[in-house]
Amino acid sequence: METMRRSIVLCLCLLPALVFAQARLNNDKNELPEIGVVASNAISIDKELLVGEALMRQLRGRAPIINDPLLEEYIQDLGNRLVAQSDNAKFPFKFFPIGNNDINAFAFYGGHIGIHTGLIVEADNESELASVVAHEIAHVTQRHLARSIESRQKTSPLQLVSMLGGVLLAMADPEAGIAAISASQAAGAQASINYTRSNEKEADRVGIETLAHAGYDPSAAATFFGKLAAKYRHQSKPPAFLLTHPLPESRIADARARQAIYPRIQVGPSLSFHLIKARIQARYTGIRTYDSSYFQAMLDNAEHPVIKKAAQYGLALTLLDTEQPDKAKPIIDRLLQDDPENLFYLDTFTDIALAQKRHHEAVEVLTEHSLKQPRNRVLALNLANAMIKDGQHNEAVRIIKDYLLINPEHLLSYQLLSEAYGESRQMLEMHQAKAEVYALIAAYPRAIDELQTAYNFTADSTLEKQRIRARIEQMRDADTRLRNL
Incomplete structure (x- = not known):
């Protein structure tokens, strides 16, 4: 739909994955925590939806969201397939494409998940792409963002919105993001959005489980993580995904061990995945x-x-x-x-x-x-x-x-x-x-x-x-x- 695309692709303010604090893990690493109870005192579901909507409207006006119906439909369908197998999905998820060649995906309040076109191009198959999306869904269903607010009881989550917009933009577009926030805010706010090890471990565990239940290859997470770690290990500027999702060898080893819990699923090439990848390569990478x-x-x-x-x-x-x-x-x-x-x-x-x-x-x-x-x-x-x-x-x-x-x-x-x-x-x-x-x-x-x-x-x-x-x-x-x- 090229005629539409050229007149309609908007540039918006990218909000990558956000505000995470220390999570409380159960002594049994295979047992998931009780969701909702931990975060219920911090931010209600209704308020989380309100914050998510406000951030999404700001995003539409300032970051490179691609308004391509085919791309929108593909990632929403893929995301819905994963959400259908996720526990504790409290609201409808909204998936949207970001026109950025960096390898990244991010989640924020209210079930909003942005997927970089660079991530789709880097993935070799749909299971690899789905492994990253499932990981981001897990951050939302485990309410990592809301749980981080628990340690900030004196600060209303709504008051964080304007600051978060700039900080999160900085994670995707440093020049624009740094200009959006003051230097005094930057250090403290940046510390708030860094992923904790417990959050990442929990999201890996839940994400791989979701991946397997949705009919994707559960080994794809370890395969994709390992490929990224090897490819960018000696580069001074790793992709955005590795900045927000560090991949030490121990984490990759954990993913490999966890995949062994599930039977190996042989998944043939997805026509839709390879068509959308070709579309992005031809039209959106530049x-x-x-x-x-x-x-x-x-x-x-x-x-x-x-x-x-x-x-x-x-x-x-x-x-x-x-x-x-x-x-x-x-x-x-x-x-x-x-x-x-x-x-x-x-x-x-x-x-x-x-x-x-x-x-x-x-x-x-x-x-x-x-x-x-x-x-x-x-x-x-x-x-x-x-x-x-x-x-x-x-x-x-x-x-x-x-x-x-x-x-x-x-x-x-x-x-x-x-x-x-x-x-x-x-x-x-x-x-x-x-x-x-x-x-x-x-x-x-x-x-x-x-x-x-x-x-x-x-x-x-x-x-x-x-x-x-x-x-x-x-x-x-x-x-x-x-x-x-």
């Missing part, structure tokens, strides 16, 4: 070596059918992105012939069709598939985008609004909605949609400005004027709450 010649060589040397398909897909993307849609089209056509329901191929088919000005054909094909999978984010947003290009603005608005009913905080949807209204000269609705975009990135003053502009287009509609005034008050209240955190 590394020139991932060009058409790279994917052609990959295709020439591939033996497994899954790897061949991923190579073909990556080749089609690089050809499309270098303005060669005529060469990309036959590749995608062949892939679709073998797998007509594949969302990766349908997404790229849409981009090719729009690049070739075959707008109506894209609408017809996507409409047929959308009837089979209503409200699927990839199909719905591709179809809405194609309809906007085809001049079917009202239909595009209907589809986007329908999708927003199940995902009301989806930034890309509001941006497309604003575009559809703007193209059809519906100025009142366009400014209202833009206001929601700004609200989702915590830019409440700009959101209020958009609503005040929308007010000028209400004509004699008393109802619309009342709605806008009420929404402005909501925005002001939200801005006040954010400033008080």
Whole structure:
């Protein structure tokens, strides 16, 4: 969905994995602690969700989150598969991609987990990626963040939000992060977010258990950790993951010992994993070596059918992105012939069709598939985008609004909605949609400005004027709450 991607990828403030304090371990290392009791006096579930939402809105406005429906859907599906096998999941988890070549993943309040694109590229298979995600899920389900607040009873967790934003940014983007906090705050706050050995050991144990129960290879954690430790052992600047997740030999040995508890699971190559990895390499790394010649060589040397398909897909993307849609089209056509329901191929088919000005054909094909999978984010947003290009603005608005009913905080949807209204000269609705975009990135003053502009287009509609005034008050209240955190 390249047309959308170029207009919509936002840069946000990355919040890597956070605030951990000393955990209390049971004498039996294989027995898990009682969750909730330890942290109940520190921060309630409701308050944790509130803090997580506030941090997420700040993130959307300041860090390189990638608004790519395919990437979003892949990591959310993978994360949900793991959460389904996790104990003590107190709330729905939200997984989101960060456009950063560093190898890292991080968790924060309210079940939010960010996954760097660099982590996906470094992993050799889906089990390795899942091992890191399962580890981060464990930090949340074990309530390590909330438990760290227990030792800070005199400090409200809400008062930590503004400081945490800068400190956590420093872990992913040192220049931006250091500028966001004062020198006096930096030392104490940095000490608060370092992982403790007990936290890491507990997250390893719970993560490997989750990994095995979800049907992934439980040996993948030790394999991936060992590979990273060997690769970066003698480098002066290790990846971000190793800075926040140190990998001494004892920890890798513990992971190997723990995997022996579970039966070895032979997991074949995941087509979705290798397709998403090729997509990231082709579009989001910014590394020139991932060009058409790279994917052609990959295709020439591939033996497994899954790897061949991923190579073909990556080749089609690089050809499309270098303005060669005529060469990309036959590749995608062949892939679709073998797998007509594949969302990766349908997404790229849409981009090719729009690049070739075959707008109506894209609408017809996507409409047929959308009837089979209503409200699927990839199909719905591709179809809405194609309809906007085809001049079917009202239909595009209907589809986007329908999708927003199940995902009301989806930034890309509001941006497309604003575009559809703007193209059809519906100025009142366009400014209202833009206001929601700004609200989702915590830019409440700009959101209020958009609503005040929308007010000028209400004509004699008393109802619309009342709605806008009420929404402005909501925005002001939200801005006040954010400033008080």
